[in-house]
Amino acid sequence: MDETRIQDRGPAGEPTIAELHEGAPGDKRPIRGGVRQRHAHDSGFKHVTGSARYTDDEPDLPGTLQVYLAPSERAHARIRAMDLSAVRAAPGVVLVLTAEDIPGQNDYSPVFGDDPIFAEGHVFFVGQPLFAVAAETIDAARRAARLAKIDYEDLPAAIGFDAALNFADEVGKDLLPPHTMRLGDVDAALETASRTVSGRIEVGGQDHFYLEGQIAVAHPLEDGDVFVRSSTQHPSEVQHNVAKMLGVPDHAVTVELRRMGGGFGGKESQPALFAAAAALVAVKTGRPAKCRLDRDDDMIMTGKRHEVRIDYRAGFDAAGRLQGVAFDQFVRCGYSSDLSAAIADRAMFHADNAYDLKAACIHSRRLQTHTVSNTAFRGFGGPQGMVGIERLMDRIAFETGLDPLDVRKANLYAGIGGEPGVTPYGMKVEDSVAGEIIEVLEVSSDYRARREAVKAFNVRSPILKKGLALTPVKFGISFTTSHLNQAGALVHVYKDGSVHLNHGGTEMGQGLFVKVAQVVAEEFQIDIDKVKITATTTAKVPNTSATAASSGSDLNGMAAQAAARTIKTRLIDYAAERYHVPKDQIVFEANRVRIGNEEKRFSDLVGEAYLARVSLSSTGFYATPDIHYDRESASGKPFYYFAYGAACSEVVIDTLTGEYKLTRVDILHDVGKSLNPAIDLGQIEGGFIQGFGWLTMEELWWDDKGRLKTHAPSTYKIPTANDRPDDMRIAIWDKGENRAETIYRSKAVGEPPFMLAISAFSALTDAVIAAGEGRAFPHLDAPATPERVLRAVEEVRARS
Known part of the structure; x- marks a missing residue:
């Protein structure tokens, strides 16, 4: 039977998978579907056959x-x-x-x-x-x-950035109070820097x-x-x-x-x-x-991703090392507050991305516009903040004549064992593996040789121009609103040995349910087919946090593990007393339990425990430790750990039309010790493609009366299969291991890969520079639609 297929029962007369995998004493087969195994999404078969039931599929x-x-x-x-x-x-x-x-x-x-x-x-x-x-x-x-x-x-209605700033002046305030983060003496750093640069980039929203x-x-x-x-x-x-x-x-x-x-x-x-x-x-x-x-x-x-305007001023030396940087972030919130305070904060938290800024000032204004209230979106403001610093890295490379990758490498936080850097909000970065990942990807993607090949292509090609870029990601994992970092779970073990699992996380296609089920299967050492995944309901697990901030597996996995371990401890206590065996000689193995020199099926031990009136149900709870943030001082440790990755993107543009193609992508991403490599690879690919859509083609446009004109697939373009590069190489970093005590040392994977797509935007910038024969740095905002790319090409050629 195909191990990736989920099936409840075979043809008439055949046993269920659970029956086939129940296991017998002496059977040393490992469990099917434990952690770190490639296991199909629990609804994958239902998705492709159309049998997955959504809210509207329930009969009225x-x-x-x-x-x-x-x-x-x-x-x-x-x-x-x-x-x-x-x-x-x-x-x-x-x-x-x-x-x-x-x-x-x-x-x-x-x-x-x-x-x-x-x-x-x-x-x-x-x-x-x-x-x-x-x-x-x-x-x-x-x-x-x-x-x-x-x-x-x-x-009067304020729609765009300039109108929003004017409206704020008229009413005397922004929608939400501004916020500032400081590290070192930025003014002094800018004044003494051997070279300085300033600029602006606008980043659009996303549906x-x-x-x-x-x-x-x-x-x-x-x-x-x-x-x-x-x-x-x-x-x-x-x-x-x-x-x-x-x-x-x-x-x-x-x-x-x-x-x-x-x-x-x-x-x-x-x-x-x-x-x-x-x-x-x-x-x-x-x-x-x-x-x-x-x-x-x-x-x-409904709300969108927040549009952001970023003004930057930076000082650096001849080697491209930043000496000081100031970012002014202007965030379009829409008509109401929604989650904009935390989202705008997260854009500030990630303004450094993977770089040790030394001296920095990040100032954020949260503007009201008479448009729908913008809201949470994958990355929660972090992607917008990262675009600013990556744009600056490309600008510094242009100004110094250095390879953009070398500028990036010169500014990275030190790796594990090096002197920890400090973020603009005062958190030490002690787990950085960005440098190691970049070194591996630089070799595996053949970056240096391809850089020379791109240059040679651009010299001989007057119309088509190529661009290449390799960019890192460092993304903080936790809700920055500290009290949200909690989760509950409910686990029942029935007297036949089957398990009912419920927790506060929600399944939106990302594979959370199967990952948490794998955790429970691993704890009991039973096949995952014995674990029943059930609907999320407030009647079973109360006061839950949103499934967001890439925290679903971290929080709910730990809560489910806690519940399972409580039941497991009760079973061990029962077996130790019943069979007069020390507790350390009771070991859960594949679908069975070894009790001293004797083995029992898991289901048999559970049945005995039931008859002995042992409770086989438990709640579990988890709260992320050691996180805090003080807004007054703009300092703290808002993240439990960081996730890292890097991507190398190659593009080709048509300088006559502005059209372009993403031709190759190489990705190396850190997920710690993966709970499910198959699910994680899917999240990495999907995150990159969605980020690519945001930065290149997904354009929201309101007219001067505040009417959204891109409100259907006919006017709003998302990536399709044809936009995926034909050559896409994705790998999970095999040395990954979370130094924080997360569920089986895994790392979150929902949001971090989204920002890998910044490499594609930087590659487009690189190609436009080539169109101007390297004489001018382009004004290119996101999304970099073909129209914007064409305007940028014409501009750099005019300035050349």
Whole structure:
């Protein structure tokens, strides 16, 4: 049987996999699906066959109402009047709800209380929900909503960076207070530096473009309680916000989901809006309710990656070593706070990337715009911060005439055993392996020879120009909001030896569930087929954190391990007493337990323990140790450890059209001791491709009235299979091992690979420089669309 295929039962008459792998005493076969094994995603077979059940695949209960959220048509306006009488009278309409109908708080925000479910008095972006229509069909709800008569008084709207800065001057403040991190005396370093440079880069936003859009289904229960199925990365937050909206305790709301069709951060804070609307309809009518967005509405109504403008000033020497750098980061937050404070902080935390800055000042302003509130996205601000320093590295290389890789290597934090560097927020970097990874990748990618080949190609090719770049990644792992670094799990062992696993993490395709199941299988030394993965629900594990910040396996894996070890200890205690054997002579092996000189099947020992009234169920809990951050002093240790990697990208551009092709990528990434190399390799590849899309083709564009014009696949381009390079070489660093005490010494892999794609952006810069015969450094913002690449080519040629 193919070891990568997951199958519950063979043809009629054949035993189950669990039965085949139960094992017999004396059988020394290792367990199937323990940690560090390549094991298929638990839903992989279901994904490709279409049998995986998502929220919208669950059959609607009889009488289910369809909910439509009517959007604002103005970016910034006062609502003078809103006549909904015709909406209420429309065919098929059962209920129309506004802010006045909310029994609790009209808010679904994650932190600051500034995200109304329905607009009250003012609207602040095109697409902001005004009211909800619940009807027998979604078509009836949409038709009815168009009958509303809204009287707006338009107000000035700030859309882009310059308008946002002007708006901040007019109102006398930014959306959120600014923040500054300092290391050393930057002014002195810049003044004494032998060479200085300054510049600016703007980095665009990005739509999450998950395959499954936002959706929530609510079922009314007795006593005013409600059950919600929500496609969310943060069930506990949805639970809390729905309860807050209804004016009931959290225990009156249960939120559940089995899987999402993608999340990437877009289902962290955003789903609470749609769950709240569905729950309100369900409670008001006593009927089930579904709120499901189509693609256009989803893109218009939900937050994006934050756009960032970065101004830099840097001093360096002839060898390209930085002596001091100042970054001014301007972050477009949208109309409300959402998670922008932590996201903007993370952009600051990663402004150094893998480089020892010596003297640095990083200043961040968080600007309000009259656009949808930007939110979490893979990397959580870190990618934007890294683009700034990598742009600076390319600029320094251009100014000194050095190879960009040599400039990068000259500025890296010292490796393990060297003198630790200190980040701009005062954390020592003691685990850096960036230098080692770069050295290995430099050889394996044949960087030096290819650099010479690229130069030779560019000399003889007047139209097509190639570029090559190798860039590192250092990414901090932990929620920078310290209290979020906790997780719970629930493990049941049934009397037949099968195991039920539940934890607070959510599965969005990244393979978290199978990794945690592997941890439990490893602890009990049983085949993974004996571990049942169950839906995430607030009814089993309470007060969970979002599955975000690359922490899913770290947190939930440790919590599940703790629960399994509690049960395992009880089994050992029972066996020691029952068989009069010292505890250290009781060893769990493949699907069996050795008790002194005797062996038993795992299931047999469990059955005995049940008859002896031993508890076979346990919760587990984990809190990340030794992390803290003091905002007043802008210092601390916000990360438990760093993940590292490097990528080498080669591109070719057409200087007549600006079109380009990513032709080859070499990646070497550190995942510590991988829990599942197959899953990790998939995350590395997917992260790179998504990052490549962000930096090169995924362009968000609003018109001057604040209307998002790129709101569908016809106008918003994401990477396809054709954009993946034909030559893509990905490897996990075989020397990787986490020095921090994480689950089996693994490292997070969800977000760090995303930033490997900065190498492709730097390679495009390199190719544009070649188009100008090396005489000018280009102005090239992200996304580097063909139009922007063409403008950059024309500019460097004009300046040459």
